[in-house]
Amino acid sequence: NVHAAALTQVHRFDEATSAFAGDVIGNLSRHPKRLSPKYFYDAAGSELFEQITVLPEYYPTRTELGILRSRGDEIAAIIPKGAALVEFGAGATTKVRLLLERCEFGAYVPVDISGDFLNAQADALRSDFPDLAVYPVAADFTAPFALPAEISGLPKVGFFPGSTLGNFEPHEASAFLRSAREILGQGAQMIIGVDLEKNERVLYDAYNDAAGVTARFNLNVLVRINRELGGNFDISGFMHRSTYNRERHRIEMHLIAKKAQSVRILGQNFSFRPGESIHTESSYKYSLERFTALARQSGWSVRESWTDAERMFSVHALVA
Numbered sequence: 358n359v360h361a362a363a364l365t366q367v368h369r370f371d372e373a374t375s376a377f378a379g380d381v382i383g384n385l386s387r388h389p390k391r392l393s394p395k396y397f398y399d400a401a402g403s404e405l406f407e408q409i410t411v412l413p414e415y416y417p418t419r420t421e422l423g424i425l426r427s428r429g430d431e432i433a434a435i436i437p438k439g440a441a442l443v444e445f446g447a448g449a450t451t452k453v454r455l456l457l458e459r460c461e462f463g464a465y466v467p468v469d470i471s472g473d474f475l476n477a478q479a480d481a482l483r484s485d486f487p488d489l490a491v492y493p494v495a496a497d498f499t500a501p502f503a504l505p506a507e508i509s510g511l512p513k514v515g516f517f518p519g520s521t522l523g524n525f526e527p528h529e530a531s532a533f534l535r536s537a538r539e540i541l542g543q544g545a546q547m548i549i550g551v552d553l554e555k556n557e558r559v560l561y562d563a564y565n566d567a568a569g570v571t572a573r574f575n576l577n578v579l580v581r582i583n584r585e586l587g588g589n590f591d592i593s594g595f596m597h598r599s600t601y602n603r604e605r606h607r608i609e610m611h612l613i614a615k616k617a618q619s620v621r622i623l624g625q626n627f628s629f630r631p632g633e634s635i636h637t638e639s640s641y642k643y644s645l646e647r648f649t650a651l652a653r654q655s656g657w658s659v660r661e662s663w664t665d666a667e668r669m670f671s672v673h674a675l676v677a
């Protein structure tokens with residue numbers, strides 16, 4: 358990427374920041390403009406997301422936790438003793454702790470791009486689960502990575518909670534599942550959390566909370582661009598918009614320019630028409646049938662599916 362290379366020299370950015378710079382400039386140069394949801398999670402964004410997970414309107418986190426708690430015995434029953442649990446993208450440890458408490462895993466491999474957080478979590482888990490070997494891997498889990506040699510002899514179980522799969526376009530979701538199947542190997546299993554299609558009002562409210570936390574979470578990506586890339590976004594010139602796209606089965610989050618304006622980032626100007634949007638996130642919702650078909654065409658079969666009584670969220674055990 359020519360932009361990124363030139364920018365690296367002028368600003369002496371680290372590798373991650375130049376990748377961020379190249380991606381932002383490329384995606385704001387497109388029509389329609391967009392930004393990747395992976396950039397939401399700086400320190401402030403991660404804190405805002407934690408606040409989202411406990412909002413009354415945001416049902417996914419508490420519903421998935423409820424399923425993992427109430428179906429813990431059934432999940433434990435299909436996990437081989439001493440297996441290695443490989444978590445794709447390791448944020449808060451609340452969910453994985455539910456599995457570690459209920460199943461007899463021999464090793465835990467959290468994989469995440471943010472290395473600092475990863476090591477702090479690994480230490481906390483080592484002290485709470487003294488018999489568990491923890492091997493953190495600092496890597497982008499959406500690209501192929503190598504598992505630690507220490508777990509080569511162990512049965513593998515992948516863990517991908519939170520409906521993070523929903524952030525991928527359908528073809529990317531399929532590519533991710535295939536790649537996970539490749540990384541985990543023959544005979545592996547995978548525990549995956551997937552948000553379900555439901556009443557549109559419920560979906561709308563979950564991404565338009567009354568307290569405005571989701572709006573701040575969305576707008577924070579502009580704050581981050583200002584801070585890390587020296588941008589000059591007027592944050593008050595943009596507003597949060599989330600809508601449900603029924604044809605595409607997805608929530609779309611946008612940042613809408615309230616008026617005509619121009620923003621300068623790393624020596625480049627980006628102009629906005631009044632009402633112009635930056636598409637910041639898609640959150641795909643699945644039916645059980647569509648998820649089962651996706652898993653099948655991606656090298657897995659669905660061994661068991663669990664949902665809550667209201668069929669808001671689903672957790673699946675896949676086998677390779």
Ligand code: AVJ
Pocket residue numbers: 409417519520521523524563564571638639640
């Ligand atoms: C972390 C991607 C599952 O799509 O619900 C929450 C992120 N965005 N509110 C989701 C999110 C706005 C969340 N995922």
